[in-house]
Amino acid sequence: MKVVMLSVLVTLLLACSVTSKESVVSADRLEAPDSSAFSILDSSRDDPDRSDLLDPEDLDQVFETIAEASYSPLPNRLNAEPIATLATELNETSGLAFHQGTWWTMNDSGNSAALYEVSQQDGTVLRRVHPLNSENRDWEALAQDDRQLYIADCGNNRGDRHSFQIYSVPWSDLLQSKHRGVVSSAQMDIRLSDTRPESKLHAHNNDCEALAHVDGQLWLFTKNWKDQATRLYRVDTRKSKQSLTARATYPVKGLITAADFDPESRRLALLGYRIGFLSVSSFIWILPVPEEGQLPDWDNASYHRLDPAGQWEAILWHQGDLWLTRERSVLGSAQLAKITLP
Numbered sequence: 001m002k003v004v005m006l007s008v009l010v011t012l013l014l015a016c017s018v019t020s021k022e023s024v025v026s027a028d029r030l031e032a033p034d035s036s037a038f039s040i041l042d043s044s045r046d047d048p049d050r051s052d053l054l055d056p057e058d059l060d061q062v063f064e065t066i067a068e069a070s071y072s073p074l075p076n077r078l079n080a081e082p083i084a085t086l087a088t089e090l091n092e093t094s095g096l097a098f099h100q101g102t103w104w105t106m107n108d109s110g111n112s113a114a115l116y117e118v119s120q121q122d123g124t125v126l127r128r129v130h131p132l133n134s135e136n137r138d139w140e141a142l143a144q145d146d147r148q149l150y151i152a153d154c155g156n157n158r159g160d161r162h163s164f165q166i167y168s169v170p171w172s173d174l175l176q177s178k179h180r181g182v183v184s185s186a187q188m189d190i191r192l193s194d195t196r197p198e199s200k201l202h203a204h205n206n207d208c209e210a211l212a213h214v215d216g217q218l219w220l221f222t223k224n225w226k227d228q229a230t231r232l233y234r235v236d237t238r239k240s241k242q243s244l245t246a247r248a249t250y251p252v253k254g255l256i257t258a259a260d261f262d263p264e265s266r267r268l269a270l271l272g273y274r275i276g277f278l279s280v281s282s283f284i285w286i287l288p289v290p291e292e293g294q295l296p297d298w299d300n301a302s303y304h305r306l307d308p309a310g311q312w313e314a315i316l317w318h319q320g321d322l323w324l325t326r327e328r329s330v331l332g333s334a335q336l337a338k339i340t341l342p
Contacts, residue, residue: 080337084123091328095142096314109138131185141211152211159204164190210259215292262317271315282306
């Protein structure tokens with residue numbers, strides 16, 4: 001029965017998959033996804049024990065087969081190399097950070113307010129630590145500087161949140177913490193003053209899943225279900241309460257799930273995905289940031305298709321390469337992966 005399901009799924013998705021062979025295209029040539037198909041990504045989250053769902057390993061095989069049959073290898077197509085399958089405790093991983101030899105992640109809404117140190121070798125949990133006075137309403141992103149780890153509680157699927165929270169945890173405390181211990185944290189309250197709350201599940205422009213540390217500031221990127229763009233907000237890490245207006249809007253033609261900035265190359269990476277009828281494609285935008293204080297240079301941004309398909313939720317520059325985590329879904333198991341850049 002499983003073989004038949006695999007064959008049918010491959011046949012259907014191949015028939016409906018995108019036929020374009022280009023992996024780097026201009027923004028005006030991308031088609032917006034159909035957000036009504038979003039339920040395909042969350043079907044396994046609602047009931048992970050459903051017997052009619054395929055195993056994550058089988059689904060990985062399905063989408064690898066689709067990618068190989070639909071697209072030929074291209075120089076600018078980015079391939080995520082699996083490094084480790086994450087522990088089941090991290091099935092909803094949604095952020096990634098690295099500091100002094102340790103990898104950290106966390107889960108999004110519906111999970112505890114906890115940071116997890118994970119093993120690069122096998123994806124097991126090495127430490128679970130709770131930031132004091134924090135709540136996981138919908139944690140979606142991690143960002144970092146040399147002194148602090150930042151946690152963005154900014155998820156807003158329904159569109160009705162009036163404010164977001166960003167927690168900061170000192171690295172010195174976190175690295176000294178014990179398994180199942182606690183660490184201190186400080187809270188910032190963020191309001192987006194140029195938008196109004198809406199109660200329209202996956203049909204608004206108020207969602208947010210991406211945070212990056214850039215030149216002493218935190219850059220927050222929205223996930224726009226309605227117009228498939230993203231807005232950039234700059235957060236002052238010194239202020240506990242802030243009301244912000246967007247500094248720029250970028251036509252990413254998709255749903256942005258993560259961001260990170262590499263200060264050495266001055267490149268900003270935006271991770272996202274596009275949904276069509278029975279097709280899901282992941283992508284990465286790479287944008288140069290010319291100088292400190294300047295906005296990203298959209299005119300010189302490049303768009304890259306990301307293989308394999310999956311619900312990729314976090315991105316991190318590390319030693320010149322890009323590291324990712326993927327949430328468990330019908331598109332595959334929770335995973336730590338690496339993109340080696342030329």
